[in-house]
Amino acid sequence: MTERREGRFEFGTRHDYKRLIGQIVQEGHRRLVLDLEGVTFVDSSALGLLLLTDQNFKLKKGHFSLVKPTGYVRQVIELANLPRVIPVYDSIGEAIAGHAEPIALRTPISSSVAIQ
Numbered sequence: 437m438t439e440r441r442e443g444r445f446e447f448g449t450r451h452d453y454k455r456l457i458g459q460i461v462q463e464g465h466r467r468l469v470l471d472l473e474g475v476t477f478v479d480s481s482a483l484g485l486l487l488l489t490d491q492n493f494k495l496k497k498g499h500f501s502l503v504k505p506t507g508y509v510r511q512v513i514e515l516a517n518l519p520r521v522i523p524v525y526d527s528i529g530e531a532i533a534g535h536a537e538p539i540a541l542r543t544p545i546s547s548s549v550a551i552q
Contacts, residue, residue, distance in 0.1 A: 437460060437465045437467065437468050437469070438468075438469045438470075438471060438503075438528055438531075438532070439456065439460065439468060439469070439470055439471065440470075440471040440473070440474060441453075441470060441471065441472055441474065441475050442474035442475065443474065443475065443476060443477075444475075444476060444477040444478075445472075445475050445477065445478045445479075445482040445509075446477060446478065446479040446481055446482055447479060447481040447482075449482075450481055450482075450485060453482075453485055454485070457489055457492070461492065461496070465498075466493070466496060466497065466498035466499065467493075467498055467499045467500075468489070468493060468498070468499075468500050468501075469501050469502075469503055469525075469528060469531040469532060470486075470489075470500070470501070470502050470503065471503050471504055471528060472502055472503065472504055472505040472506075472509055473503070473504035473505075473506060475505065475509050476507075476508070476509070477508065477509070478508075478509050478512050478513070483512070483513075483516050483518065486502070486518060486522060487518070487521065487522070490521060490522045499534065500522060501522060501523040501524070501525060501531045501534075502518075502522055502523070502524045502525070502531075503524070503525045503526070503527065503528050503530075503531045504525075504526065504527070504528075505524065
């Protein structure tokens, strides 16, 4: 299953995200690709929710991955080392196939990244 997030992904949107993930899990989906292309901001709450989502899917022998984070969101995800835990892909097709190398392994993290 693919789900798309847009706008800000932060503490204030956590209830909507938890409700969405709960519904997906309740429906029996074991694989979730979260499309972040439309997300413009993430905070530490969002990063924590992504890690919890990954943990929940792994406990159910499922798979969780992220796709197409851009700009600031990609920088934050890489600086937080999320790609070491959650696969991050360039495209939905690669994420669904699950055979492609995650982008974090192909794209080195720049040491000169500035977060405003």
